[in-house]
Amino acid sequence: xxxxxxxxxxxxxxxxxxxxxxxxxxxxxxxxxxxxxxxxxxxxxxxxxxxxxxxxxxxxxxxxxxxxxxxxxxxxxxxxxxxxxxxxxxxxxxxxxxxxxxxxxxxxxxxxxxxxxxxxxxxxxxxxxxxxxxxxxxxxxxxxxxxxxxxxxxxxxxxxxxxxxxxxxxxxxxxxxxxxxxxxxxxxxxxxxxxxxxxxxxxxxxxxxxxxxxxxxxxxxxxxxxxxxxxxxxxxxxxxxxxxxxxxxxxxxxxxxxxxxxxxxxxxxxxxxxxxxxxxxxxxxxxxxxxxxxxxxxxxxxxxxxxxxxxxxxxxxxxxxxxxxxxxxxxxxxxxxxxxxxxxxxxxxxxxxxxxxxxxxxxxxxxxxxxxxxxxxxxxxxxxxxxxxxxxxxxxxxxxxxxxxxxxxxxxxxxxxxxxxxxxxxxxxxxxxxxxxxxxxxxxxxxxxxxxxxxxxxxxxxxxxxxxxxxxxxxxxxxxxxxxxxxxxxxxxxxxxxxxxxxxxxxxxxxxxxxxxxxxxxxxxxxxxxxxxxxxxxxxxxxxxxxxxxxxxxxxxxxxxxxxxxxxxxxxxxxxxxxx
Numbered sequence: 355x356x357x358x359x360x361x362x363x364x365x366x367x368x369x370x371x372x373x374x375x376x377x378x379x380x381x382x383x384x385x386x387x388x389x390x391x392x393x394x395x396x397x398x399x400x401x402x403x404x405x406x407x408x409x410x411x412x413x414x415x416x417x418x419x420x421x422x423x424x425x426x427x428x429x430x431x432x433x434x435x436x437x438x439x440x441x442x443x444x445x446x447x448x449x450x451x452x453x454x455x456x457x458x459x460x461x462x463x464x465x466x467x468x469x470x471x472x473x474x475x476x477x478x479x480x481x482x483x484x485x486x487x488x489x490x491x492x493x494x495x496x497x498x499x500x501x502x503x504x505x506x507x508x509x510x511x512x513x514x515x516x517x518x519x520x521x522x523x524x525x526x527x528x529x530x531x532x533x534x535x536x537x538x539x540x541x542x543x544x545x546x547x548x549x550x551x552x553x554x555x556x557x558x559x560x561x562x563x564x565x566x567x568x569x570x571x572x573x574x575x576x577x578x579x580x581x582x583x584x585x586x587x588x589x590x591x592x593x594x595x596x597x598x599x600x601x602x603x604x605x606x607x608x609x610x611x612x613x614x615x616x617x618x619x620x621x622x623x624x625x626x627x628x629x630x631x632x633x634x635x636x637x638x639x640x641x642x643x644x645x646x647x648x649x650x651x652x653x654x655x656x657x658x659x660x661x662x663x664x665x666x667x668x669x670x671x672x673x674x675x676x677x678x679x680x681x682x683x684x685x686x687x688x689x690x691x692x693x694x695x696x697x698x699x700x701x702x703x704x705x706x707x708x709x710x711x712x713x714x715x716x717x718x719x720x721x722x723x724x725x726x727x728x729x730x731x732x733x734x735x736x737x738x739x740x741x742x743x744x745x746x747x748x749x750x751x752x753x754x755x756x757x758x759x760x761x762x763x764x765x766x767x768x769x770x771x772x773x774x775x776x777x778x779x780x781x782x783x784x785x786x787x788x789x790x791x792x793x794x795x796x797x798x799x800x801x802x803x804x805x806x807x808x809x810x811x812x813x814x815x816x817x818x819x820x821x822x823x824x825x826x827x828x829x830x831x832x833x834x835x836x837x838x839x840x841x842x843x844x845x846x847x848x849x850x851x852x853x854x855x856x857x858x859x860x861x862x863x864x865x866x867x868x869x870x871x872x873x874x875x876x877x878x879x880x881x882x883x884x885x886x887x888x889x890x891x892x893x894x895x896x897x898x899x900x901x902x903x904x905x906x907x908x909x910x911x912x913x914x915x916x917x918x919x920x921x922x923x924x925x926x927x928x929x930x931x932x933x934x
């Protein structure tokens with residue numbers, strides 16, 4: 355879920371006004387549309403304080419500048435997703451370390467999946483409608499070098515199909531963290547070797563590539579040893595030693611789930627910060643721990659429970675007696691735990707400091723969804739050093755021109771401990787900030803004719819930049835900026851030198867290649883074509899027939915009523931082929 359409150363800038367104690375999407379935000383009493391509808395009282399200052407406390411593990415509530423960007427830009431980010439991409443974020447949850455219900459998610463499915471799919475679909479639609487005039491998507495490629503000229507980053511070199519190619523323009527790093535870097539000389543081995551024995555929730559692509567590329571150019575790092583261990587990785591009883599685990603969404607505890615020891619007892623504030631809960635689990639050492647949701651809690655988050663159950667990560671019990679029998683304890687243990695918990699909820703007093711009591715009362719006569727959970731490497735707070743404009747910086751704070759970063763690749767946004775839900779928020783907020791900053795950088799370069807792009811000798815390359823006259827047309831209605839060159843020179847910042855745009859043409863994105871054009875991508879990212887080898891149209895199949903195709907070399911899946919055979923995509927999809 356994405357936590358958010360409205361944007362407000364603060365100068366000398368006075369709130370300034372800012373217009374976002376036609377909405378004037380000027381009062382501390384304004385929240386997101388969802389919060390307003392549900393009567394939730396919150397404020398940017400409270401969210402900022404929660405973030406600072408988490409970032410310092412409770413040592414200080416004094417925020418850093420990046421904390422302010424994250425929190426004060428949160429509501430505009432959520433409204434942007436809702437208004438422009440129709441993402442459902444109408445459910446509010448309470449996650450660990452937050453002082454209010456501000457974590458937004460939809461009625462079904464995981465919010466990260468829905469946000470990513472919505473953005474991918476929008477990008478696909480742009481490409482389908484306009485070709486490569488505004489965007490081009492390159493898949494199954496690996497960036498292996500940042501291109502520089504005169505101290506500026508002017509593009510990237512990437513490998514695809516065994517050959518190297520180049521793309522020119524400002525670069526935004528969105529490569530994620532390093533929580534699957536288990537190599538002998540990797541980040542975990544260097545900075546947190548004591549965690550190497552733990553499983554991870556990260557895919558094998560999370561090896562800190564963006565950090566390595568940027569530090570090779572002199573970028574600084576922040577909090578690189580700050581790695582978050584999440585308390586609730588989901589254990590499949592049939593695969594207890596798996597190295598990659600699914601995460602039990604924190605929304606499960608926000609809905610009312612309780613953490614119990616192997617004796618059926620509570621041992622912590624279930625809604626405490628992740629570092630605190632993990633520490634209490636290890637201190638008590640009463641494994642296996644279970645996450646227990648009664649019928650009321652599971653009803654609020656039904657889709658998640660059924661999804662986890664389908665993967666053998668959660669089990670449904672019709673009574674507390676059945677649960678106790680499976681745990682090998684007397685049902686009286688659960689009855690006492692539930693009775694004590696209910697008394698605390700009534701008195702608003704808890705020995706572990708819990709202050710929110712959703713889904714009470716708990717009784718042993720109820721039904722339950724239950725998962726076995728254990729600590730798991732989840733998130734790297736450390737990463738490359740950035741400024742409030744997302745520009746990558748050296749250790750002394752000097753910006754590296756043309757290089758920006760957003761998401762987990764960047765450090766300093768969450769300090770030593772990230773609040774639940776703020777990872778997705780980070781991606782959206784600093785994705786928007788880095789995009790705006792890179793665009794501003796690009797337009798500034800264009801405005802003074804300092805345009806890089808293309809191999810030596812091509813139009814627009816070299817220190818002199820582009821020459822000749824150009825016209826810039828800004829269309830507020832369509833939110834487009836069109837740059838047209840005359841015939842004397844024709845390269846755009848972000849274009850390569852492989853081709854020269856014709857006179858009076860809008861300049862598309864272009865690249866330069868060492869040998870020839872890169873292999874064409876076989877399909878778009880979100881519509882299930884191309885690499886997914888669509889089973890021929892017109893062939894009607896039953897689910898029983900699809901269920902017969904389950905081997906690695908012959909696997910079928912059903913998406914939106916279509917049967918796909920994603921053999922080539924299997925190794926790239928973290929939810930299809932598991933690795934241990």
